[in-house]
Amino acid sequence: MSHQGMNVKNLRRSNKSLILYLLNKQGDMSRKELALRTGLTPAAVTKLCAELIEGGYIRECGVADNKHGGRPEILLTLRLCERNVLAVNAERNRVTFSVCDMAGGLKCTSAINFTTDVDEVVRAAKSFLFESGERVQAIGVCIIGSPDDAEYRVWQCDDLAAKFTHEFGVTAVVDNNVRAFAEAELLYGDIRDSKSVLFFKWGPGVGSSIVANGRVFSGNDSGVAEIGHYIVRGDGQRCRCGRYGCLETEVSEEAILQMAKTKGLHMGLAELAVSDERAAMDVVDDRLSLIAPALLNTATILNANEVVLFGTMFSRERTRNKLAELIGGYYTGSAPLAISRLNDKRNHIGAVAICAEKLFFNAQ
Ligand SMILES: [Zn+2]
The missing domain is CATH 1.10.10.10 (Winged helix-like DNA-binding domain superfamily/Winged helix DNA-binding domain)
Incomplete structure (x- = not known):
């Protein structure tokens, strides 16, 4: 065997x-x-x-x-390719809708600006689906915050899964977006079952999740047991969690763009992430110097074999290399850092994975 x-x-x-x-x-x-x-x-x-x-x-x-x-x-x-999923993925700046097959293949996609009004999201999703002309067998909804705790959820609704199921007439599966991405790595990515892996997302929000023994077992974007709320600056700003100097407050989209503005850079996050301007790269490098020790400390306590990076800010190789270099400065040997090969699919693959996990692989 x-x-x-x-x-x-x-x-x-x-x-x-x-x-x-x-x-x-x-x-x-x-x-x-x-x-x-x-x-x-x-x-x-x-x-x-x-x-x-x-x-x-x-x-x-x-x-x-x-x-x-x-x-x-x-x-x-x-027969994964023969089943369609409507993938709804919330990020801090937008909500993406996609029709995909259960193997992760993308058929069509569209996005709206982020809104806290869940009914507006449902309406937009319905009109997207109608215009796509596709039929779906399930809906995956990836949210910001914890699906188990309404207090840490941006969309205020008692039961999001029940709401989407009711509105669309097919089964809906809801999970935190970072957790769902880790689930996608297990199903469609390169993660081996035996390894302990730390996932780190940067941009627009910050999030982490952990995979060990073939399961996603922890992590969310909600402020509970979360790398985003590591304190990285004693004189930092107040975080939404109530503490001061949290990593998230220092490296979130808002913080990065604010910093960029003081250097005369007026650009969005996606643009800044790939900009060749020296000032833009300085902003990124400066924030990476806060991320590197937080990431290394977390990986150490988890005894993680690998750290997998994803998110808008890691779309550029230079940024990944810079982070590896910074982490490498803390110890000898090369840092076990990898960019997820699903990074380009991050707006839909998590939502597809949570549906496949529940309604295909564990359905019978
Ligand atoms: Zn915090």
Whole structure:
């Protein structure tokens, strides 16, 4: 049995979920190979696959040469691409709507300026969906703040999932946007189940989440147990959490643009993130010097194997390299920093992942 197969098995998922996760991580395979990798009997795998085919989760997709000799084996593949999701992703400056398939493929997208009025968001989402001409089987809603605690949520509504489900007539799944992104990394990214990974998002807000043993187990954008509220400056400004000098207050969109303004730079965050102007790069570097120790301290306490970066501010390689250089200044050896290869998909992939996780991989 392969090492990766063992890790998947250790998650104690249902046997059907186990098969779906294996096909997702390892690619198409035969029933025989599934039996080898899961440790289930061939008879059990045959029965489970029949039920998964019946349920529309997998289908047969051609034959592979039998590596061990004997008859060619029929391959099985996931039917993720045949299910559509409406992805709603809230950031501090805008709300993005996208229609995607459950494999993460983007069909169309649109955005509005951020609003605290959830009814306005629902109306805009409905008109986007209508104009797209697409039908969706689920809605993923990624929010700022905690889905479990209304106090830390920007959209005031008793039950957001119930509201979206009611408005659109399909199941809605709601989660914090940074947590959802980590979920996406587990499903569609390069994260190995055995690793402990710290995710750090920069721009427009600041957020972090943690993946360990194949699960997203902590982190939100809400002010609770959160890297954004590490105190990084004794003489800093008052944060929305009530303390002074929090990382978020120092490196948020508002703080960065304010700083840029004092240097005569009048540009938005996305523009500043990639600007070649010396003054703009100085602003970024200055803020990175606050981020580097906070990130390193968090990674140390979590014993994280890797730190994965995403967000608008990390869209430029120079910024990532500068952060690695700053972190490298605290110890010898190269910093285990990586940019998420899903960074370009950050406006939809989290919402797709939380739907796929709940309504596909763990549905049966
Ligand atoms: Zn704070």
